[in-house]
Amino acid sequence: MPxxxxxxATVVAAAAGLADEVGLANVxxxxxxxxxxxxxxxxxxxxxxxxxxxxxxxxxxxxELGDQLRDALQGRAGRGALAAAAHTIRGYAVKHPGRYxxxxxxxxxxxxxxxxxxxxxxxxSLAAVLSGYPHDPANTVHAMRLLRSLxxxxxxxxxxxxxQMDTDVDESFEWLIDFxxxxxx
Amino acid sequence: MPxxxxxxATVVAAAAGLADEVGLANVxxxxxxxxxxxxxxxxxxxxxxxxxxxxxxxxxxxxELGDQLRDALQGRAGRGALAAAAHTIRGYAVKHPGRYxxxxxxxxxxxxxxxxxxxxxxxxSLAAVLSGYPHDPANTVHAMRLLRSLxxxxxxxxxxxxxQMDTDVDESFEWLIDFxxxxxx
DNA sequence: GCCGTTGGCTAATGGCATTAGCTTTTAGCT
DNA sequence: AGCTAAAAGCTAATGCCATTAGCCAACGGC
Numbered sequence: 001m002p003x004x005x006x007x008x009a010t011v012v013a014a015a016a017g018l019a020d021e022v023g024l025a026n027v028x029x030x031x032x033x034x035x036x037x038x039x040x041x042x043x044x045x046x047x048x049x050x051x052x053x054x055x056x057x058x059x060x061x062x063x064e065l066g067d068q069l070r071d072a073l074q075g076r077a078g079r080g081a082l083a084a085a086a087h088t089i090r091g092y093a094v095k096h097p098g099r100y101x102x103x104x105x106x107x108x109x110x111x112x113x114x115x116x117x118x119x120x121x122x123x124x125s126l127a128a129v130l131s132g133y134p135h136d137p138a139n140t141v142h143a144m145r146l147l148r149s150l151x152x153x154x155x156x157x158x159x160x161x162x163x164q165m166d167t168d169v170d171e172s173f174e175w176l177i178d179f180x181x182x183x184x185x
Numbered sequence: 186m187p188x189x190x191x192x193x194a195t196v197v198a199a200a201a202g203l204a205d206e207v208g209l210a211n212v213x214x215x216x217x218x219x220x221x222x223x224x225x226x227x228x229x230x231x232x233x234x235x236x237x238x239x240x241x242x243x244x245x246x247x248x249e250l251g252d253q254l255r256d257a258l259q260g261r262a263g264r265g266a267l268a269a270a271a272h273t274i275r276g277y278a279v280k281h282p283g284r285y286x287x288x289x290x291x292x293x294x295x296x297x298x299x300x301x302x303x304x305x306x307x308x309x310s311l312a313a314v315l316s317g318y319p320h321d322p323a324n325t326v327h328a329m330r331l332l333r334s335l336x337x338x339x340x341x342x343x344x345x346x347x348x349q350m351d352t353d354v355d356e357s358f359e360w361l362i363d364f365x366x367x368x369x370x
Numbered sequence: 371g372c373c374g375t376t377g378g379c380t381a382a383t384g385g386c387a388t389t390a391g392c393t394t395t396t397a398g399c400t
Numbered sequence: 401a402g403c404t405a406a407a408a409g410c411t412a413a414t415g416c417c418a419t420t421a422g423c424c425a426a427c428g429g430c
Contacts, residue, residue, distance in 0.1 A: 002428065003377060029418060041419075042378050050418065105345055141352040142360035145339070147345075149361070153338020154330070160290055162333075167326040174329035176334070183368040188408060190393060214387060226388075235387065290424050 004038050008046045011036065012056040019057060019098025027053075027098070055115060058106045061099035062118035065092050069125035077132035079181045085129050086151060086177050092153035100155065123148075133184040143184065150180065189223050193231045196221065197241045204242060204283025212238075212283070240300060243291045246284035247303035250277050254310035262317035264366045270314050271336060271362050278340035285340065308333075318369040328369065335365065 014036055019027045029050060033040040047053045065088070072084040093100040108115045126144050135143065154173065157164075163169050199221055204212045218225040232238045237291060250273070257269040260336050278285040295302045311329050320328065339358065341347075 006377080011329065028416085029317055030416085038377095038380065040417090041380085041421095044419075045377050064268065107346065139309060139360060142357040145342075145348060145354075145357045146335070146361050146364060149338035149342060150331070150335050151338070152342060153334035153336070156289065156341060157330075159338060163330060165326055169330075172327045172330045175324060176331050179328075179331060179368050183364050191408080213385085215385085223408095224410065225386090226390095226411085229388075230408055 004036060004042075006036060006042075006046055008036065012053065012060055016057050016060055016096070016099045016102075018145055018157045019102060020096050021098070022052065024054070024057075024098045024101045030086070043140070054102055055106060055109075055113070057099060058102040059114040059118050061092075061096065061103050062115060062122055064096075064099070064120055066090060066121035069122060073125055073128055079177075081129045081132050082181055082184070083177050085125060085147075086173070089151045090141070090155060090158070091171060093159060097159050101159070115165060115180065130184070135184070150176065189221060189227075191221060191223065191227075191231055193241070196228060196231045197238065197245055197338075200238055201242050201245055201281070201284050201326035204287060205281050206283070207284045208238070209242075209286045239287055240291060240294075242284060243287040244299040244303050244318070246277075246281065246288050247300060247307055249281075249284070250274065251303055251310065253277060254307060258310055258313055264362075266314045266317050267366055267369070268362050270310060271355060271358070274336045275343070275358060278344060282344050285366075286344065289341070315369070320369070332365070335361065 011032070011042055015027055015032050018032055020029070027041040029043055032053075033043055036043075043053075047056065056064060068088050069085055072088040073081050097131065106115055106167050124146050127140065129142050129147070154176070158169060163172070196217070198213055200217050203217055203220055204306055207216070211364050214225040214228055217238075218228055222227075227348065228238075232241065257273040261269050269283050291300055307330065311332050314332070315328050317326055339361070343354060348357070
């Protein structure tokens with residue numbers, strides 16, 4: 001019998017895809033193994049545990065999101081950059097709900113965990129957005145926390161179907177970008 | 186052997202307390218049963234499943250939070266009301282992390298689910314905060330979504346230990362309240 | 371062609387939620 | 401007080417899940 005030819009990256013990519021389809025909570029070792037044409041215990045040759053797998057999916061997600069943010073912010077500043085970042089984050093969360101939710105509960109085990117680096121790149125992009133606005137450097141951290149909280153909260157609530165009223169969610173999102181843009185000037 | 190004398194409310198309250206102590210994910214039927222001096226299967230006489238239990242904990246949390254918000258907003262308007270609501274929500278999430286996280290992933294099964302009513306009361310309080318600011322009624326829903334996203338996102342990130350930098354988180358929270366207050370005027 | 375490493379397998383363990391079916395308490399009724 | 405039916409507890413059993421142990425075959429380097 002020929003081998004499946006797996007490696008950690010393949011396994012993590014499959015887990016990410018499965019998470020987007022069926023939800024992160026339903027990514028069991030069995031389901032993932034089946035998708036890869038393999039038995040569950042074999043996965044342990046590539047990842048050390050399910051927690052490890054989740055961390056790696058989170059790192060993948062943060063890396064992808066960081067790349068997309070960097071691309072989206074190219075040549076933009078001020079309101080344009082803010083809107084681009086906002087849409088990129090929301091778009092990623094909507095398109096990749098499983099990956100995105102993997103990033104919610106994570107605790108990096110060591111300071112050289114890839115998650116830390118990937119997360120830092122996302123934060124760099126938020127800092128870049130802010131650099132296009134006049135601001136007191138003492139408030140940069142506060143403003144970054146504002147952006148994170150707002151975008152993240154919106155993504156979580158939207159993913160959970162929490163915006164019940166029939167007012168258009170896209171419209172609210174645009175209004176919200178405007179609100180922040182005005183406040184930052 | 187005498188009976189334990191449980192009822193759904195007792196079980197849910199114990200689950201909520203346990204969730205705050207050990208995290209919602211660690212509230213197993215076995216652990217909860219042990220705390221109540223009972224065997225795990227006995228719990229099914231009071232709640233129909235673990236999902237049901239989580240929903241009930243979420244309803245309890247939203248009810249408590251709604252009550253606290255209503256109290257906190259008594260006699261306040263404008264910035265005072267905004268700050269009071271913000272601190273109430275953050276305080277609840279910090280003090281009751283298990284209960285709070287139960288409210289994140291919920292899908293009411295029917296329109297008369299207590300969760301819906303409890304959630305509506307929380308939203309009413311947010312609407313009350315906004316009523317103290319001048320605003321176009323067409324934007325009320327947008328502004329409520331802003332507040333929800335911001336407070337919820339902040340709570341989730343703080344609970345996950347996501348604010349790494351050593352800048353004071355309390356200070357960021359105050360700054361954030363100010364930011365919203367200025368924007369709403 | 372040989373050999374060590376690696377990646378797959380089966381089998382077994384232990385935790386978990388949940389169901390079935392039994393027994394005893396308890397509250398209400400006469 | 402005694403009877404009865406419902407309610408609330410129990411033990412035993414099922415099935416899924418993650419994980420570990422230990423075996424064996426495939427592959428790469430020589």
